[in-house]
Amino acid sequence: MSLPGSAVAAAVRPDSIAEVVDVLRHTRPASVLPRGAGTKLDWGAVGAPIEVDLDLRGLAGIVEYNPGDLVVRAMAGTPLDVVQADLAEHGQFLALDPPEAGATLGGIVAAGASGPRRHRYGTARDLLIGVAAVLADGTVARAGGKVVKNVAGYDLMKIYTGSFGTLGVIVETTWRLHPRPPDRRVVTFAGHDGALVRRLMHSALTPTAVEALGEALVVVFEGLTPAVRAQADAAARLGEGVVTTTVPAGFGVRPWLPDGIGLKIAYEITGLDVVLAALRRLPGTRVVGRVGVGVLEAGLPAIDRDQLDRLRAVVARVGGTVVVLAAPEETKRRLDVWGPVGDALPLMRRVKDQFDPEHRLAPGRFVGGI
């Protein structure tokens, strides 16, 4: 995939943290785009031209894995599916399921990418317990550690997650793991609305995913066989649910086409019907999302500035925001892809200035032109 806004002068593929440091030191003040497998390079704003394409796939492999501690430390360029294969041998997994095949750990962190299991386990924000990053000036800095419970120092894992590479080059990640559930039941409702989601949320059921998939609602239970069986049967009775053992086609897949528009909409959980009604007014919209936590993704063939503004106004009424994640470059140039950020934007700029005073890391791709 080509880099948006690209006028790439050089592609670099370091094999070690020391080489990443060298690259950053020797290319100052050239602009740098840290990246993994490049599965989400079209996310975010177009940004300024990139002079150094910093490919981190050479930093690959599990560094430390002691199954008894339910923790794994791996280089940032390691693909998630490679890590999962190793963990599966020990009956464990990293509870992240973004759908992009081949995506690396570092890219998932930088883009804050997640999937259906977010309902139960959260995102990279909630599972990343340690990180090493190389800052724009070549400083190697770690935060967190390799124990799940740790409040020593600032939690930089949180601000790197979803920072789109603008604060530092993530080179190593340490994760909390979970036991791999032995069995699964899937309850599919043909239609859904806020009332069904509400009944589900206020029940004592403990699904791992509550997922809108077009007009359907898919509720996933993972765990011991008798437990998931009992829960799925109870869930099915909340509406006219059908119980199966496999998820339907398209489950958790981003709902946009390669040349289409991909939106991410966060809203207060009870605002579902309001958001869905607004989306249905846009022709050709497909919706997928985590309705139990209040995050929807929408794919549509096109959107103009007025339509986006109107959608944002509606979503704001239920406390939410609309981000244009994916879109053709020329469309992105016409839109405010991140939308209003609120009164913390000046503070975010100060954080950026502290970490990357020359604004050379992924310049212009983040909120407010950061």
Place this chain on the structure above:
Amino acid sequence: MTGELAAVIRDLRTAVGAQRVLTDPLQCRTYECDGLTHFRVSPAVVVLAECTDHVRATLRICSAHRVPYVARGSGTGLSGGALPVADGVLLVLSRMREIVELDIDNQRAVVEPGVINLSVTRAVASQGYFYAPDPSSQQVCSIGGNVAENSGGAHCLKYGFTTHHVTGAVVVLPDGSLVHLGGKVIESPGYDLLGAFVGSEGTLGVATEVTLRLVRRPEHIQTLLAGFRSVTDAAGTVSDIIAAGVLPAAVEMMDRLAIEAAEAATHCGYPPGADSILVVEVDGSAAEVAAHFADVRRIADARGAFEIRVAADDAERALIWKGRKSAFAAVGRISPNYLVQDGVIPRTALPDVLREIGRISADCGVRVANVFHAGDGNLHPLVLYDDAVAGETDRAMEANGRILDLCIAYGGSVTGEHGVGADKVAYMGRQFTPEDLDTMQRVRCAFDPAGVSNPGKVFPTPRLCGEAPGARSGVHPLQEAGLAAVF
């Protein structure tokens, strides 16, 4: 009193009302320490804030005069995070104790920082919800303090820490400006500054309103108490439970000395003769709990538990927890003085680390009682001593330090939930490199360039925020370094 301080007091009285500004040394002494009582500093001024405007005015005035401030909730912290600065302002938030909104449908509560942790659960329990983080001090500690410390608790093994349960905060920055971080929604565009703020120990600003996640109460809860003849058997049970793929809500462990103390204080009736006990709680759906609980029992049996008690109802469960939750205070029954530690180790290192703690205890000639969150490797060794005995305080401090070094050596952390505060500042440089700490302080510089917010906590050496980034060198072509091809 310095001239600056006199000006601050004058301005504060005008801004928030003289009745909310305490300067009488006797009154100020009330706030000289938090739960870490061997660190004491009386503040020059105390402000009793009642609203966000009071907080904004106080911080604006402090910043303008470059006078430091320290925020404080209920003062139950165990690392001296709320230890005042002698020539500074202590900002008390415990009068801001209104539950602003309960929004059950959105699974959120909006509260002021002085609201007591347990009050949140009490307010929503009748609707089938609870607030998950449950520090042992939950009957008195405040949400603002929980946010500052990223408080945990016995049940965070399954449910996570405060950071996983805060979705929004209204924060007054050290210069008095106001920012809204997050809200009722789970995510917002931009850096996750809320995530950086939670656990920043009062060094980045003051939260005046916090939005909390409410969690549906589990359908079923089962709690057991198991007595073991050896600490190794108890630790092995913990490892086997985790290896079996069970994620209990809580796994707590106490050793012989801690049991003895709890017994003396609460008559909790733990199994007599036990060298260690485990409290294991499993929650979830009925079928899930039944299966996992059977696993736990089987494992404890196989590891030689000589007595297993299962709580038949909430009253029996409360009794099992009573001994554990009061353990810190209870050691006061068996020792005139004690130090509480909060180190963390990888769970699998538990038997080795306990053996080494035993050795340290013998070397230093002080007793160490062990109470801990075994499920996540969070140790709370209680170093017992008598400050009336010559040299014993020093030996207790030595044991304390050696235990923290041990945690670092095993790849752990010096604090799992109590915070660094004033207490463990000296150890930060052992756990992190100067570059690590300097990078964390870049965040500090963005929030608090003047360095007035809780100075001297968390970081051993402050970063000068005006510093230019490292020496700027000319641009070296990549190809010269042999790192890239030009195309």
